[in-house]
Amino acid sequence: MKHEHAKTATQNACKLCNPLGACLAFRGIENCVPFLHGSQGCATYIRRYLISHYKEPIDIASSNFHEETAVFGGSHNLKIGLKNVSEQYKPEVIGVATTCLSETIGDDVPMILREYRKEFKNGSPMPILIHASTPSYQGSHIDGFHAAVHAAVKTLAVKGTQQELINLFPNMVSPADLRHLKEIFGDFGVPVMVLPDYSQTMDGGPWGEYHRIPPGGTPASAITLAGSAKASIEFSSTLEASKSAAEYLKEAFGIPTHRLCLPIGIKESDKFFDLLETLTGKKLPEKYEDERRRLVDAYADGHKYVFEKKVILYGEEDLVIAMTVFLREIGMVPVLCASGGKSGLMKKRIAELVPDMDELGIKVREGVDFVDIEDEAKILQPDFLIGNSKGYTMSRKNNIPLLRLGFPIHDRFGGQRMHHLGYRGTQELFDRIVNTVIEQRQNASSIGYTYM
Amino acid sequence: MEQIGILEGRERQVLEKKSGVAQADIACDTSSLSGSVSQRACVFCGSRVVLYPVADAIHLVHGPIGCAAYTWDIRGAVSSGPELHRLSFSTDLQEMDVIYGGEKKLYHSLIELIEQYKPKAAFIYSTCIVGLIGDDIEAVCKKVARETGIPVLPVHSEGFKGTKKDGYKAACHALMKLIGTGSTEDISKYSINILGEFNLAGEAWIIRQYYEKMGIEVVATLTGDGRIDAVRRAHGATLNVVQCSGSMTWLAKEMEEKYGIPYIRVSYFGIEDMSKSLYDVAVKFPDRPDIMEAAKRIVSEEVKTLYPSLQKFKKALTGKKAAIYVGGAFKTFSLIKALRSIGMSVVLAGSQTGNKDDYARLKEMCDEGTVIVDDSNPVELSKFILEKGADLLIGGVKERPIAFKLGIGFCDHNHERKIPLAGFIGMYNFALEVYQSVMSPVWQFAPRKGGSL
Numbered sequence: 001m002k003h004e005h006a007k008t009a010t011q012n013a014c015k016l017c018n019p020l021g022a023c024l025a026f027r028g029i030e031n032c033v034p035f036l037h038g039s040q041g042c043a044t045y046i047r048r049y050l051i052s053h054y055k056e057p058i059d060i061a062s063s064n065f066h067e068e069t070a071v072f073g074g075s076h077n078l079k080i081g082l083k084n085v086s087e088q089y090k091p092e093v094i095g096v097a098t099t100c101l102s103e104t105i106g107d108d109v110p111m112i113l114r115e116y117r118k119e120f121k122n123g124s125p126m127p128i129l130i131h132a133s134t135p136s137y138q139g140s141h142i143d144g145f146h147a148a149v150h151a152a153v154k155t156l157a158v159k160g161t162q163q164e165l166i167n168l169f170p171n172m173v174s175p176a177d178l179r180h181l182k183e184i185f186g187d188f189g190v191p192v193m194v195l196p197d198y199s200q201t202m203d204g205g206p207w208g209e210y211h212r213i214p215p216g217g218t219p220a221s222a223i224t225l226a227g228s229a230k231a232s233i234e235f236s237s238t239l240e241a242s243k244s245a246a247e248y249l250k251e252a253f254g255i256p257t258h259r260l261c262l263p264i265g266i267k268e269s270d271k272f273f274d275l276l277e278t279l280t281g282k283k284l285p286e287k288y289e290d291e292r293r294r295l296v297d298a299y300a301d302g303h304k305y306v307f308e309k310k311v312i313l314y315g316e317e318d319l320v321i322a323m324t325v326f327l328r329e330i331g332m333v334p335v336l337c338a339s340g341g342k343s344g345l346m347k348k349r350i351a352e353l354v355p356d357m358d359e360l361g362i363k364v365r366e367g368v369d370f371v372d373i374e375d376e377a378k379i380l381q382p383d384f385l386i387g388n389s390k391g392y393t394m395s396r397k398n399n400i401p402l403l404r405l406g407f408p409i410h411d412r413f414g415g416q417r418m419h420h421l422g423y424r425g426t427q428e429l430f431d432r433i434v435n436t437v438i439e440q441r442q443n444a445s446s447i448g449y450t451y452m
Numbered sequence: 453m454e455q456i457g458i459l460e461g462r463e464r465q466v467l468e469k470k471s472g473v474a475q476a477d478i479a480c481d482t483s484s485l486s487g488s489v490s491q492r493a494c495v496f497c498g499s500r501v502v503l504y505p506v507a508d509a510i511h512l513v514h515g516p517i518g519c520a521a522y523t524w525d526i527r528g529a530v531s532s533g534p535e536l537h538r539l540s541f542s543t544d545l546q547e548m549d550v551i552y553g554g555e556k557k558l559y560h561s562l563i564e565l566i567e568q569y570k571p572k573a574a575f576i577y578s579t580c581i582v583g584l585i586g587d588d589i590e591a592v593c594k595k596v597a598r599e600t601g602i603p604v605l606p607v608h609s610e611g612f613k614g615t616k617k618d619g620y621k622a623a624c625h626a627l628m629k630l631i632g633t634g635s636t637e638d639i640s641k642y643s644i645n646i647l648g649e650f651n652l653a654g655e656a657w658i659i660r661q662y663y664e665k666m667g668i669e670v671v672a673t674l675t676g677d678g679r680i681d682a683v684r685r686a687h688g689a690t691l692n693v694v695q696c697s698g699s700m701t702w703l704a705k706e707m708e709e710k711y712g713i714p715y716i717r718v719s720y721f722g723i724e725d726m727s728k729s730l731y732d733v734a735v736k737f738p739d740r741p742d743i744m745e746a747a748k749r750i751v752s753e754e755v756k757t758l759y760p761s762l763q764k765f766k767k768a769l770t771g772k773k774a775a776i777y778v779g780g781a782f783k784t785f786s787l788i789k790a791l792r793s794i795g796m797s798v799v800l801a802g803s804q805t806g807n808k809d810d811y812a813r814l815k816e817m818c819d820e821g822t823v824i825v826d827d828s829n830p831v832e833l834s835k836f837i838l839e840k841g842a843d844l845l846i847g848g849v850k851e852r853p854i855a856f857k858l859g860i861g862f863c864d865h866n867h868e869r870k871i872p873l874a875g876f877i878g879m880y881n882f883a884l885e886v887y888q889s890v891m892s893p894v895w896q897f898a899p900r901k902g903g904s905l
Contacts, residue, residue: 006560006564006567007564008543008557008560008561008564009512009541009542009543009544009561009564009565010517010520010541010542010543010544011539011540011541011542011565012524012539012540013517013520013521013524013540013542013544015517015521016517016518016521016522017516017517017518017521018518019518020518035487038580038611038612039494039580039611039612040484040490040492040493040494040611041493041494041495041496041497041519041611042494042518042611043489044490044491044492044493044494044497044850045493045497045518045519045522045523046518046522047850048522048849048850049522051849051850051852051853052849055853055856056853056857057830057853057854057857058853059489059829059830059831060489061487061488061489062484062486062487062489062490063486063487064484064485064486064487064488064490065580065611065612066612066613066614067612067613067614069612070580070583070584070612077486078486080485080486080487081486081487082487083487084459084461084485084486084487084488085487085489087459088459088487088488088489088831089831099580100515100516100518100545100550100579100580100581101580101581101584101611101612104550104581104584104585105584135516135547136516136517136518137516137545137546137547137549137550137581138546138547140517205905206857206858206859206897206898206899206903206905207857207858207859207899208899208900208905209838210830210831210834210835210838210858212831390524393525393538
């Protein structure tokens with residue numbers, strides 16, 4: 001569409017920067033400290049942003065660039081920083097992600113890390129160092145997330161005798177989703193290596209004493225075994241092969257890769273569970289058959305509320321694609337599928353999964369901000385918005401209800417415990433969607449029915 | 453429990469008050485140690501927080517998306533009118549911009565945003581990368597100012613070029629360029645500016661009301677509920693009243709030098725300091741005894757209602773222990789007094805950016821055995837909270853999960869708060885919040901209170 005105004009600047013961004021995603025992913029490795037090679041502010045802002053969603057302490061170290069660092073290079077600061085983190089946190093792993101600053105001055109981080117290993121091998125504890133390149137002037141937070149997962153696998157995985165193990169790269173999902181996925185694999189009775197797994201580090205219990213690093217996460221030793229798994233499953237529709245951990249494992253160790261859409265909705269969840277049946281040779285446990293039956297029943301009970309409701313969807317591209325498929329199977333119309341990300345693949349993927357998208361008037365836009373989405377909303381007149389809580393500003397201004405999901409959720413409680421995946425996650429989403437419609441109708445009613 | 457040590461290189465930034473022995477001054481005003489997980493932010497953050505509440509200007513962050521995204525609608529600074537400050541604008545620099553320069557993108561962004569939003573001025577924040585690629589921000593700003601007719605002010609806030617304090621200074625520098633460009637006609641002789649009051653949850657309105665009741669004109673609040681036109685005529689005030697001393701003392705000194713306006717430091721937190729901040733202003737207008745009379749009347753009326761309402765809290769909280777870790781040291785002084793007035797003692801006090809004098813004064817105020825820290829980190833804070841058996845932590849968002857994980861109460865005294873804590877009513881809110889958090893029955897399940905892990 002044409003803008004009311006020319007638009008060079010990004011206004012109310014619908015994305016975050018690359019290093020944020022890397023910090024979150026590194027948090028999903030056991031005994032790992034995320035470390036940003038750049039200014040202090042990057043680490044502090046990202047910590048604050050993550051804390052407001054997860055409500056958990058998240059220590060992110062920084063190499064604390066100063067003027068002389070920027071002039072002479074960050075090598076010295078990075079080494080001192082690694083040494084200090086090693087001593088204070090005693091981590092098993094340090095996940096080093098770069099920033100726009102260290103990338104622009106051209107620090108050769110892999111070389112600095114090699115030097116560090118040599119220089120400090122005696123005397124200091126020597127954690128495993130993983131390096132992800134995450135310049136903030138490229139991509140968005142989801143790219144940093146995948147870069148960290150890719151880097152961890154590349155650093156740690158080795159070839160071994162094939163085991164009854166499945167690698168799962170679940171994408172940027174909630175701690176509740178991660179717990180659910182692990183439960184599914186447990187019920188199928190098959191060992192799984194989930195990366196990242198911040199289900200406990202970003203949503204854990206109380207502490208009796210201070211933990212330098214919160215308990216939980218996938219151990220480095222488990223990631224090492226990723227090279228001997230019998231298959232990898234990766235939930236992503238838009239990730240390039242060169243950035244995919246599963247594709248790396250396929251190329252390096254010949255591990256078969258199964259890439260699926262995020263399993264939201266019955267159809268995509270079926271694909272996931274069918275795959276698990278095939279890979280394990282076991283039948284879907286009764287528990288999930290039950291969950292599916294209840295979901296089908298709920299669809300019937302709630303179908304009239306949602307049919308042909310118009311929605312604007314926004315968020316990470318993979319999430320938007322999966323949600324689009326789900327909304328279509330319950331009869332809703334995502335009139336705009338929007339993302340701040342720019343893979344160039346979102347429209348193609350949606351067209352593959354929703355072949356009649358053009359007839360339905362489903363519009364797909366990448367690389368947008370919330371002002372773009374707001375401009376679209378004025379024309380498209382959606383019944384509600386579905387996305388993270390950063391859409392609240394435009395939701396309030398334009399009086400369009402917002403159903404919150406994904407990340408970040410800064411203005412509601414419990415975002416980290418929200419389910420999105422599988423029959424269970426879909427059930428939760430469906431209930432919330434139906435209730436959003438009911439609430440809207442009830443509020444708008446002059447009578448105020450008590451049965452809706 | 454595992455022993456937690458202080459990081460090598462930080463020992464001099466931590467001190468436990470002991471009387472009767474010579475103790476070296478606490479080391480401060482240093483840059484953060486690499487790898488220490490400082491609770492500080494960067495130069496950009498300092499500038500952004502100071503200028504953020506100016507509501508009729510656009511705030512354009514020149515750099516990659518993160519810096520703008522993480523500061524979108526971040527402060528609880530409210531406006532009585534325009535709300536441009538609650539929008540997030542970024543040049544969202546991409547790789548090609550980094551290679552070829554971002555000046556054109558900056559220029560077009562500015563022209564378009566000014567056309568679209570019709571602001572009274574524009575602040576352009578430089579981020580780290582701009583300091584490296586060498587964009588001539590000054591030149592672009594001048595050009596746009598010429599073409600649009602509004603002030604377009606560069607803020608030199610490259611994240612790595614110093615600490616948060618340097619960011620404060622860069623912001624003040626931009627404000628100094630505005631001050632003196634408006635008319636001072638009709639400004640009363642009995643007038644002040646309030647500096648370093650950001651109108652979080654409407655606090656500036658509460659304070660302003662007290663002064664106005666005393667018969668004093670408030671020319672400009674810098675920057676709470678800020679307006680460009682008010683800033684431009686701030687040089688017409690007779691006195692500068694500096695609240696957040698860390699961020700605005702530099703501006704007060706500049707204004708003193710350039711315009712001969714004297715300044716005083718005040719704090720609006722707690723009964724004692726709030727009252728003093730009214731008296732200290734009244735004293736400056738000796739030819740108008742009615743101003744002092746009014747100040748006394750306000751204090752007496754406010755305290756008469758406030759004092760009895762605090763007794764319930766005091767009764768419950770007496771003997772409880774608090775830890776304080778905030779941005780500026782000046783706030784810790786008030787908080788110690790405020791906590792004492794509700795029966796609480798302070799076992800840990802620290803700040804991100806205090807200076808030598810601040811820490812000397814802090815040490816003087818604190819009880820024996822109180823730990824004082826500069827530029828601390830989560831590991832240290834947790835260590836002292838546990839060792840000293842604190843029941844409450846006062847800090848910001850980044851400190852909150854530390855308190856809750858360890859099972860102690862928390863009060864947000866940072867810029868995201870949504871309840872006013874300044875003024876007499878603010879003292880009530882503060883006591884209420886502390887009471888609600890410390891006395892909550894949920895802590896019975898915390899492991900440190902005997903709950904299971």
